Amino acid sequence: MNLDQQCINTIRFLAVDAVQRAKSGHPGTPMGAAVMAYTLWDRALRHNPRHPAWPDRDRFILSPGHASMLLYALLHLTGYDLSLEELRNFRQWGSKTPGHPEYGLTPGVEMTTGPLGQGFASGVGMAIAERLLADHYNRPGHEVINHYTYAIVSDGDMQEGVTSEAASLAGTLRLGKLIYLYDDNDIQIEGPTDTVFSENVARRFRAYGWQVLGPIDGQGPEAIDTAVRSAQAETGRPSLIICKTVIGYGSPAQATAKVHGEPLGEENVRAAKNTLNWPQEPAFYVPDEVYAHMRKAIERGQAAEEDWQQRMEAYGRAHPDLAAKLDLQLRGDLPNGWDHGLCNLFSDGSQPIATRAASGQALNTLAQRIHALTGGSADLAPSTKTIIFGYGDFGWQEYCGHNMHFGVREHAMGAIASGMALHGGVIPYTATFLIFSDYMRPPMRLAALMGIRVIYIFTHDSIGLGEDGPTHQPIEQLMNLRAIPNMTVIRPADATETVEAWRAALLNTDGPTALVFTRQKLPVLDRTALPPAEGVQQGAYVLWDSTADSPEVILIGTGSEVHIALEAGKDLATEGVKVRVVSMPSWELFDQQPMDYRESVLPSAVRERVAVEAGMTLGWEHYVGLDGAVVGMRSFGASAPAEILSERFGITAHNVVAQAEALLRR
């Protein structure tokens, strides 16, 4: 057995043994795709196991995350900080080797994968970030950003819609440094792939504008190496290399769905080791020569990074200002004075303005200082107000433009934004109507799980959008975003809170933020008479008290309904009720506050509480309990002018007053 085959079999059996030991996992893909993965890592991938975060490294994504042991084996063998002991602890509590690869947990894992299609689509985002930075920062003789984005993708990835969306956009954008190896093994869980997937994948990808190579022999290192070189040589199109492989290669059950998702079983492990001439014992066997060969990656990686550092130094001497800016962006830091001009955007006495429009002004103000801000909309930019004026369009003619156009592809938009954030150097934002957040939940959840800074702009946030009707009126979406762990949702009440919402989003580096804005105009709260909008940073704050005494009733509103709460509060006050109005733009930020702050806003003794929000009432008992009332939606909306809808669905100050009075009468 030659050295390549030894390395490949080491990878295969590390996976097989780990799955067997864990009594769960997916051996089939590591066995089948080991040649592809090994060849790519051995011959092409530019990475430094000793410094996984080196900015100009090639990116590698394992889109079928269930094949995680393939990646863990590669990371261990090439010298990342991932011991053999960790591989033995595959899928155990506290290990660095969870069932699916997790970003931030395991050194060298570029992205959390598992839900199919996400890796494919987020890789496109990484390639976009690379092109954007390269186009903006590289100078003749100074190629400081110049790397590939690779992925292994599977049949399942190919069937997911998000993959189609991302592939179509990658083709349009001519992302020549995107190189995907397709593990085409003809098998999926329910049986042979062609019973559900008879399409011609090569033709489909050519239609998208990709270079398609193969089908090649996915068990042949030379064929793979040659194809990767051809892919690298094609600079004007992304490349898909179709690799014919055999799932579970070497097992008696190879080429069947049986080897996909469960341990081979001791007998088949023995048989597979026999078939591939691998020693039965010990388990987790790594020949010395395999270590010796594969750990050369360290040396190569350090040399590559050092070369890059020298180039960066030369660049810094030639273009010191650019180098400083690039460095800042790559670190993910905000420049000094990044929020300059933000506070004064909406002086007291501003005319009524929709929060989407206020957001547009905030974004444009911020973008003047924060060069990293890059994003766009899923074909709704005029409505979401997310164009950064004067900063060009991101496209193949000009990759350094800041305004991205995702097309009507919300799902890919979300996944691409994650890829951009993971790549680093950019702070991505996305935009669409709140209702269409439903189209992009999988990547939002992954972003929350990964803890990365992505900013989701969602406008048209309630029945207040009016005539477009129930298909377009979000009801449950707001609460559903709040339910995602580590997602921060902010729904500001007016232009002044909108500015603060943006500030919070940029400062939230540990997870994504959803900014939720109105279509309709709202008054700008008079901050000379009311507390400052900085209260947004605490999630909720007392907007108005009718008296210095303890309140009899507390009205809690978010977004556009804060104005309803305030109106209701003033009405109640004229009746002599001691009332407090709380603006609560963000549950998450509020719930993170110390108990005494929360108690100061919502004294536990005051159980007469009315929440008002033009969304599903479910969940609001979190603040109003069983003794309070919720004014909100209990059904889908309807098509009519917004004012009529508010009346018909009872989202009115009148109704809030009635609910409060009913509580007080009890």
Add this chain to the structure above:
Amino acid sequence: MNLDQQCINTIRFLAVDAVQRAKSGHPGTPMGAAVMAYTLWDRALRHNPRHPAWPDRDRFILSPGHASMLLYALLHLTGYDLSLEELRNFRQWGSKTPGHPEYGLTPGVEMTTGPLGQGFASGVGMAIAERLLADHYNRPGHEVINHYTYAIVSDGDMQEGVTSEAASLAGTLRLGKLIYLYDDNDIQIEGPTDTVFSENVARRFRAYGWQVLGPIDGQGPEAIDTAVRSAQAETGRPSLIICKTVIGYGSPAQATAKVHGEPLGEENVRAAKNTLNWPQEPAFYVPDEVYAHMRKAIERGQAAEEDWQQRMEAYGRAHPDLAAKLDLQLRGDLPNGWDHGLCNLFSDGSQPIATRAASGQALNTLAQRIHALTGGSADLAPSTKTIIFGYGDFGWQEYCGHNMHFGVREHAMGAIASGMALHGGVIPYTATFLIFSDYMRPPMRLAALMGIRVIYIFTHDSIGLGEDGPTHQPIEQLMNLRAIPNMTVIRPADATETVEAWRAALLNTDGPTALVFTRQKLPVLDRTALPPAEGVQQGAYVLWDSTADSPEVILIGTGSEVHIALEAGKDLATEGVKVRVVSMPSWELFDQQPMDYRESVLPSAVRERVAVEAGMTLGWEHYVGLDGAVVGMRSFGASAPAEILSERFGITAHNVVAQAEALLRR
């Protein structure tokens, strides 16, 4: 102007005038696609305006629902029960002409559309239902099911991932009676389509296995007519007819994004009428000869339906049993004795069994009597236990098989199921892991809005799935399904409740039901000692009281956590605490019960309540208020064996006891 042109211009200007009058809406697509729509409806569509629900009618879907006035104009002109007055009330409260077409509200609207891609994908479901019924029921000389499914689809539809998924599956399934007209107008909201969508759509669809016709002149009735005939002639492949059109045809702003989504404005309305030689006044003008021509649809439709009825009668004479079964299915009724054998499935003393496995048995029992049950999984059938044994696979070789294979395409699966339900004659079910409900939220929401019977099976419903880790462990998904208006979510505690959950799902004809099942085995509750599982039908019921006295503390559990609640209850009882354990499989069913029943289960005087559910705690204050406690998840899960996860995340009887004791000590 010839009669065709008169009809086409009538459609155009009904749309233009309605949008202008409503001061909102989308005139561009009706103006550009009027020729396609008119030609299809005038020359090909077999429908009966006087009986829109005739089962063997052709189906027509307007996938870009924002062009609703195009459909409303056609419905009015061909004689559906939709008056000109309704068109004048476009987008107003209480009208039958909402901003986007709504199924169930407007006669002749086959489906609610608006969110892009959904119409495209659900049409595939309609064509599937047609083939399934035809293959099962037609007999030589008796073609009683035989119709086309048509749709107009837009650039936006083509960009959505769900369209790609559905198109790939439609090609695999060789749905020859599916005929889509693509309104290829080169414009979308953010500008020219090619800046975001440079792919070759024709090549893409050929790769899927479709017949692609055109591009043809989308303004030429003869070209469209010819293409539709060619599409009808191709019986082995779905057909896409690419029609080059001009958005906003006739307006000075034609072929720009400006005409997409707002009224033309009075000046441009005038100019457009001038350009197309249309009288300026009156608005909503319909020439008599247009009515005379287009209302011939009534006569044609009645003749066609009568012909079908005669064929049905002949079929009934030749095949009385089949005819009776078909009739029952088309009415959506369940056969007599449909639930026979269900009650006895899990006798007392059954061995522990996962609810997913119990569901598989229930499904197989039901399918023996309910021939309409048809569905499948997104490539997880072995795990979701959703194969109906002995009933074949649905595929192009045998369309009458009941087991569908959706591939890894959750989003299209959901939309296709809706199309099947809308078509009628089948009761569709889908299946995947609960975590992947995130991939199919848009069609689930539309199904809830339409009020149609679709059954979603979601297994692997918590961290109880174990080692696959946080990418696969649902946390917020359960609550997020509950938040959808008109969605019924049922999470049974054991095999006996699973049976009742299935019963509830089949009886719920006004909306979709999500059935949520475990991966892990659960004990079967001993119904000789505990109340019957029929309590599921009330959503929640008292499972166990430690004493006949009023309880001091109530423990509420769902699904697998009912066993934890029961164990905790018994532990507390041994300490002398008066405790009640409530099984609450369905919030929606419980909240629909009369107040006195709800009070009997959860007496309002008892505020010491602990809810336990291995999902996000958010929302549970609905039942436990501010005085209770929730044992659940507050973060993402982790990769480890299930028992360890339960311990680490505190989803244990021990923790429930501790929470209850803390409440009682207060």
